[in-house]
Amino acid sequence: MPLDLFIQQLVNALSLGGIYALLALGLAVVFSIIRLINFAHGEIMTVGGYGVFFSLLLGWPIPAAIIVGVSMSIIAAVAMERLAFRAMKGASVVSLLITSFAISEILKVLFQNGISARPKPIALPSELSGSYEVGGIVIGVIPTLSIAITLISLTVLTAFLRRTTTGLAMRAAAEDFDMVRLLGVRAGGVVAAAFALSGLLAGIAAVIWTAQRGSVDPLMGFFPVLKAFIATVLGGLGSLSGAVLGGFVVGAIEVFSQAFLPESLSPYRDAIVLGSVILILLVRPEGLIPPARVDRS
Amino acid sequence: MKAIRDVMLAGVSLAVIAGVSVSVAVAEDEYFIGVTSAQSGYLAPYDQPAYAGFKFCIEEKNAQGGLNGKIPVRLEVKDTRSDTAETIKAVQELVDDGAQFIVSPADADPTIAAGQITQAAGIPTMTFAGTAPVLTAVGEYIFGSYPADNQQATVLADFATEKGFERVYILKSPDAAYTLGGPEYFAEVFEKNGGTMVGESLYSLNQPDFSTIVTKIKSTEPAPDLIVTWAWEPDFPAFIKALRGAGVTTQVMGGDVLDTPTIRGLGDVVSGVYHTSGGFPEEGSDYADFVKRYEAATGSPPDNNYYVNGCDIANMIEQAIAAAGSTDPSDVRDALADIKDGKGIMSNFTFAGTDRMPLRPVVIAKIEEDGTKSFVRRAMADPDKLPQP
Amino acid sequence: MTALLEVEGLEVHYGPVHAVKGVDLAVQEGTVTALLGANGAGKTTTLMAVAGLRKISAGDIRLDGRSLVGTSSESIIRQGVGVSPEGRRVFTALTVAENLRLAGAIHGDAAISSSIAETLMERFPILGTRRHQRAGLLSGGEQQMLALARALMGKPRLLLLDEPSLGLAPQMVDRVFDLIAELREEGIAVLLVEQNVPLSLEIAQEAVILANGRMAARGDSEKVAQSDVIHAAYLT
Numbered sequence: 023m024p025l026d027l028f029i030q031q032l033v034n035a036l037s038l039g040g041i042y043a044l045l046a047l048g049l050a051v052v053f054s055i056i057r058l059i060n061f062a063h064g065e066i067m068t069v070g071g072y073g074v075f076f077s078l079l080l081g082w083p084i085p086a087a088i089i090v091g092v093s094m095s096i097i098a099a100v101a102m103e104r105l106a107f108r109a110m111k112g113a114s115v116v117s118l119l120i121t122s123f124a125i126s127e128i129l130k131v132l133f134q135n136g137i138s139a140r141p142k143p144i145a146l147p148s149e150l151s152g153s154y155e156v157g158g159i160v161i162g163v164i165p166t167l168s169i170a171i172t173l174i175s176l177t178v179l180t181a182f183l184r185r186t187t188t189g190l191a192m193r194a195a196a197e198d199f200d201m202v203r204l205l206g207v208r209a210g211g212v213v214a215a216a217f218a219l220s221g222l223l224a225g226i227a228a229v230i231w232t233a234q235r236g237s238v239d240p241l242m243g244f245f246p247v248l249k250a251f252i253a254t255v256l257g258g259l260g261s262l263s264g265a266v267l268g269g270f271v272v273g274a275i276e277v278f279s280q281a282f283l284p285e286s287l288s289p290y291r292d293a294i295v296l297g298s299v300i301l302i303l304l305v306r307p308e309g310l311i312p313p314a315r316v317d318r319s
Numbered sequence: 320m321k322a323i324r325d326v327m328l329a330g331v332s333l334a335v336i337a338g339v340s341v342s343v344a345v346a347e348d349e350y351f352i353g354v355t356s357a358q359s360g361y362l363a364p365y366d367q368p369a370y371a372g373f374k375f376c377i378e379e380k381n382a383q384g385g386l387n388g389k390i391p392v393r394l395e396v397k398d399t400r401s402d403t404a405e406t407i408k409a410v411q412e413l414v415d416d417g418a419q420f421i422v423s424p425a426d427a428d429p430t431i432a433a434g435q436i437t438q439a440a441g442i443p444t445m446t447f448a449g450t451a452p453v454l455t456a457v458g459e460y461i462f463g464s465y466p467a468d469n470q471q472a473t474v475l476a477d478f479a480t481e482k483g484f485e486r487v488y489i490l491k492s493p494d495a496a497y498t499l500g501g502p503e504y505f506a507e508v509f510e511k512n513g514g515t516m517v518g519e520s521l522y523s524l525n526q527p528d529f530s531t532i533v534t535k536i537k538s539t540e541p542a543p544d545l546i547v548t549w550a551w552e553p554d555f556p557a558f559i560k561a562l563r564g565a566g567v568t569t570q571v572m573g574g575d576v577l578d579t580p581t582i583r584g585l586g587d588v589v590s591g592v593y594h595t596s597g598g599f600p601e602e603g604s605d606y607a608d609f610v611k612r613y614e615a616a617t618g619s620p621p622d623n624n625y626y627v628n629g630c631d632i633a634n635m636i637e638q639a640i641a642a643a644g645s646t647d648p649s650d651v652r653d654a655l656a657d658i659k660d661g662k663g664i665m666s667n668f669t670f671a672g673t674d675r676m677p678l679r680p681v682v683i684a685k686i687e688e689d690g691t692k693s694f695v696r697r698a699m700a701d702p703d704k705l706p707q708p
Numbered sequence: 709m710t711a712l713l714e715v716e717g718l719e720v721h722y723g724p725v726h727a728v729k730g731v732d733l734a735v736q737e738g739t740v741t742a743l744l745g746a747n748g749a750g751k752t753t754t755l756m757a758v759a760g761l762r763k764i765s766a767g768d769i770r771l772d773g774r775s776l777v778g779t780s781s782e783s784i785i786r787q788g789v790g791v792s793p794e795g796r797r798v799f800t801a802l803t804v805a806e807n808l809r810l811a812g813a814i815h816g817d818a819a820i821s822s823s824i825a826e827t828l829m830e831r832f833p834i835l836g837t838r839r840h841q842r843a844g845l846l847s848g849g850e851q852q853m854l855a856l857a858r859a860l861m862g863k864p865r866l867l868l869l870d871e872p873s874l875g876l877a878p879q880m881v882d883r884v885f886d887l888i889a890e891l892r893e894e895g896i897a898v899l900l901v902e903q904n905v906p907l908s909l910e911i912a913q914e915a916v917i918l919a920n921g922r923m924a925a926r927g928d929s930e931k932v933a934q935s936d937v938i939h940a941a942y943l944t
Contacts, residue, residue, distance in 0.1 A: 139363030143584030153566035206785035236556035
């Protein structure tokens with residue numbers, strides 16, 4: 023394979039993996055704190071996509087549309103915590119998981135019947151759909167922006183988790199939530215912050231995703247979040263750095279298996295991704311970067 | 320917990336409203352049509368408008384005394400949620416309830432599943448918009464309604480050849496008969512016309528990322544001058560965005576699924592794309608009149624062909640009953656299969672001499688820069704070139 | 709005079725298990741009350757009930773004469789209570805400094821928090837030298853120091869200490885008890901759950917012995933030390 027082709031596919035892998043990483047990180051932040059695998063995370067992303075769509079429909083400029091989209095995702099995530107999950111404090115992992123499935127299904131039906139079952143188009147100006155050339159290699163503007171936004175988001179988030187009290191509390195809560203409360207830190211605030219953060223990440227993912235794909239539909243969030251969920255398991259369920267790494271690994275396996283395997287194997291791409299994940303987990307059952315966690319009964 | 324329960328209840332009642340079956344007491348002289356239509360899931364974008372158009376025209380006919388002015392129609396509709404198992408259950412219930420005609424979902428796969436039941440029960444069955452010609456292979460009771468993929472592909476391939484295109488790159492997905500069949504039929508006719516296929520890629524439905532495939536297309540030697548795909552939403556938008564985003568300006572042509580406001584709303588990236596279509600509401604045509612009537616009655620414009628095709632299904636049933644002179648399912652089946660140049664609104668239809676996939680003219684349309692579509696041509700597929708399913 | 713902390717007729721159920729059955733105790737300002745008993749006697753459960761992490765089924769817990777029943781853990785801590793729980797429970801993925809900083813957040817002022825942290829790191833020099841290391845890399849004794857320092861970050865009036873000497877080398881055990889004595893002298897009240905009975909009774913003014921969730925003895929620590937109950941409680 024020629025180098026330029028490899029670099030182009032690498033850009034593709036980073037761009038896709040970055041979206042998975044953002045989504046996986048959102049799942050992991052919430053899971054690490056309240057043991058909830060939030061399957062409705064995809065719908066939080068979809069809400070963000072619709073936020074962008076409706077803003078553009080109203081003729082608002084793109085930066086406003088992006089802010090609205092991301093804000094809607096944050097609101098959706100926080101509202102979900104307030105309306106559904108807060109009432110289930112102390113419920114088992116399975117009850118929480120099933121509740122999140124129910125919320126996901128309800129939201130999908132609401133989108134289908136309340137907005138439209140059909141995808142809605144998101145047209146971006148042509149400058150954003152273009153490409154540029156570096157040393158003979160043509161690279162798309164959107165994938166480049168995706169990678170840049172992902173990296174900036176991850177950097178800002180790392181700083182947030184290291185520098186701010188809320189960030190510290192979230193990292194500590196991932197390890198031992200009750201101990202955080204024994205330091206006088208308000209539990210409700212930490213959980214709400216975790217959901218808001220997961221909403222923010224899903225909103226950013228939604229903006230990149232809709233910019234890349236050009237449409238938003240009721241099922242939009244489901245498939246990427248499924249991959250993101252695989253990424254969190256691969257990285258080590260509950261581990262934040264593991265989720266990011268897992269996202270990039272899943273994205274890379276997906277892109278490179280399509281790029282370099284014979285075309286006849288393409289339909290088995292998802293099987294290849296899952297198979298590779300199982301292989302990695304056989305060697306590292308706790309995931310790539312297992313979380314530090316004290317489990318207390 | 321209460322909050323959750325309330326939300327769930329709201330969801331359930333919503334589902335009930337959406338999928339409710341309108342049952343009335345059975346009357347002797349009624350014609351009972353059972354409809355399965357997905358109100359949610361991947362088929363909802365096609366089933367919902369098809370059912371809306373069908374229901375609109377059945378109600379118009381009922382207001383005039385029924386089919387052919389004398390046989391009122393009773394509709395019972397069941398939601399399939401785009402799930403094949405659910406479709407089978409719904410069809411079985413409708414057949415058990417005594418349905419005399421079944422309208423099945425807008426895709427080949429659930430229609431084939433439905434056909435397993437209705438073929439055995441001897442109930443004529445027509446798909447809302449399934450276009451894969453294999454779907455009628457289940458048996459002689461199963462009918463298509465929309466111009467089949469091989470007809471669309473033949474007309475499109477002849478058009479491409481005439482326009483001087485020589486090297487095509489095919490993008491297809493084995494996940495659905497439609498997304499796989501269309502491009503393959505196209506390639507077959509295109510090669511018969513002297514063109515060559517320089518490459519092909521397979522994708523999965525709802526594939527997250529098309530940039531990998533685009534990178535492959537860019538590196539293909541010799542470079543294609545045409546890309547053909549039967550990809551639908553949201554895959555087509557994702558593909559065309561990735562393609563144009565990577566600086567590839569090669570001509571793209573696609574199937575009738577591209578005939579939607581969503582695709583036309585994508586902006587610059589779709590400008591210049593050609594696609595097939597079942598019809599075109601030209602000024603003064605029956606189709607244009609249908610658009611006006613429908614919009615006046617419901618307040619929303621029928622913005623794709625599935626509405627008018629749904630209406631034409633009502634016309635096909637009506638004409639079959641008129642020709643049969645009875646509502647007996649096997650008589651209706653025979654009469655339907657014999658229709659020659661039946662009068663439709665989207666276009667006329669001929670079942671006689673076909674495998675029950677109607678011969679109907681295919682339209683080629685072009686997406687313009689301003690997001691409108693323009694009429695390019697209307698043609699019947701050349702029967703000599705028509706690829707066999 | 710009212711004690712700083714009063715526990716009266718405390719009952720705690722743990723699912724089907726009746727873990728604490730009618731316990732009374734009090735901690736006066738500037739004194740140590742030792743809560744002793746065999747494993748499973750209900751000591752930790754009592755302590756966690758005071759900290760608001762265990763729901764109580766009957767009885768009352770009062771701080772400054774005001775009932776804490778139904779108050780969230782966070783609010784109890786914010787009323788001037790510091791906890792060093794069983795097993796230390798330091799945040800292993802956070803650095804020493806981050807552990808302290810999180811505990812100092814209660815003051816809502818980074819400057820106050822960091823000045824308290826500096827003072828504590830002078831008091832526990834090992835924490836100062838390892839401030840940028842992850843707490844998970846500390847030894848058991850060092851982790852205990854961190855847990856104590858963390859409990860002190862909120863400037864508490866009442867400290868709840870659960871087994872602070874467990875698993876430590878003898879030298880470290882002495883260091884811990886010296887520290888408790890120092891804190892007492894500084895006016896901090898301590899409720900001390902311990903396995904080390906002799907040292908605890910030595911340092912405490914008051915002692916409560918639990919056996920199977922019930923109070924086996926309560927009173928002046930010197931008197932309790934001389935009673936047979938103490939032996940009975942540990943043998944049953």
